[in-house]
Amino acid sequence: MQLNRKKIAFLALSGLSLVFSGSLSAEDKGLISIIVNDMSNPYWKTEGGIAESTAEELGYSVSLSSHVGDTNTESNQIDTAITNNAKAIILDPANADGSVGAVQKAVEADIPVFIINSEINEKGLAKAQLVSNNAQGAALGAQEWAEQLGGEGRYIELQGPPSDNNAATRSNGYETVLSQYPDIRREASDVANWDRTEGRNKMQSMLRDNSDINGVISGNDEMALGAISALKQEDMLDDVIVGGFDGSPDAVDAVRSGEVAYTVLQPVAIFAEDAVDIADQYINTGETGLDSEKKLYDCILITADNVDDYTSPFVLEE
Template identity: 60%
Template sequence: MTMLAASVLFAFATCAGISTASAADSGNGNGKLMTIIVNDPSNPYWQTEGQVAAKEARKLGYKANVVAHHGDTNTERNEVDTAITNHSAAIILDPANAKGSIGSVKKAVQAHIPVFLVNAEIDQKGLAKAQLVSNNAQGAALGAQQWVKAVGTHAKYVELKGAPSDNNAATRSNGYRTVLSQYPGLKEVASQVANWDRTQGHDKMQGMLQSHPNITGLISGNDEMALGAIAALKQAGKLSQVTVGGFDGSPAAIDAIKKGEMAYTVLQPVAVFSKKAVDEANHYIKTGSTGVDHEKQLFDCILITKKNIGNYVAPFTLKSMQ
């Protein structure tokens, strides 16, 4: 099977809720089930999240079932119900909503199934055994500082924001503002919510361009929205006039940096903390402890520009992470 075919098969299996891994000979998970619930596998970030977690679960001897809620709390609730019915040993969950996912986590905990959150948080401590997330404030500061270097200290710019239900969106936007507000010559003339989505990023960028045709900068809450905006800027013949900054470290963003279409991206170490979440779940299943003192665990982000892009060796992975 080719790598492309394998990728397509995984994406289909994820969307359909089909098991993507079986018990391995190595490890001692004894064939127990680990349910992995991601957001939207059509986004390479979340696809990597599911792939890495499933691979690590299989390595440790578990069966792994990867499903997607697509940001919908009702779908998420149904998937948690299924995980309970299937007697999952643990649930790895990228929550759909900071507040709306609390009920699903409570339900799993009441069924004596430990929950390990990845990428996004919920607004209640003490339910999940661990919350493993990128250090979004640190990453936003890194990105904003690089954006200023690229665009200069005098510019009219716009911002694309992620889903309001995800605390990461506000954390990144606030992090950008903390840095950019230090430069009086930088004027934000518009901002739009594009919900982490490439198509929405394109459409919202088109609208902002109509109202503000002379902008020289765009700062985005993630790569997918930035890539959609780049497409809109190309169509308008304005890409060469606008500095674009992203966030995630996706393969498509890396290609855009190589082409000179994007100034930088901020890599989230999703491949690191997805693996670690499974390791902590395995430790908890065996010992009753995660082996880590704190529920919330932050993982620093890494700035990627043309200078260090050669260290990018796999989706969301640098040589230093291997």
């Protein structure tokens, strides 16, 4: 009996054991190399886990690794995939510009590359780039956040790294919506590199000069959760509306508890699976089946009203 791919990933990510009478598939179709960012982050752990379980179910052996945002590590991982004659590489790139050279190496070695989550700034190298519709998701989140603020207030923004196109797209999306609210004013912003600890530390620093804020908008959930920690320490959380982005399990729990106003769910469970399916099709037919290189996946807003529909990592029931 075949288990649902997302269920396999969910069980694995929950620390539960899976026992099979054999491998997911008796067929050995070669190696797929899956390279993601930071497996200690639940978002990227889900991304890697679902891609891995999908590839194994389709009959491939898998190499799963993470570069933690370092382009040198990423380049070495690409070299390893080339040495091991990978049939395909599924890559969440470390850097929009800095990862182009590593992808080029794989292409020159006749290994197709399928980009997920974050884009590279070079068209025509990857066979596909599958990413969340970050502009759409940012607009959803910013509109919800502005309404919960009542259309007025002072806020702090936590941003992702400038090397990641997603960070700029989300920040610009927030600004586009919030510019329509003249009584909402940004008092400070800083880069916290998608990290919870950095989010807490940067938030603590900005609060020293901005103690009268009533809102925090964040480029991802980990930074938002770090901000919550800092706000709790200053006994300010009850008076500050915090918004996140990703749909991570911890952020969803914080929505349930009322500590986070909302999170924007990225459909990572969908595009991680799709990337492997598309890679498999390309390996077998030489075609991706896509109309263009880039495919966008719309995000979903999670609030107190629909949080109970969230059933597993990065999955919202329709």
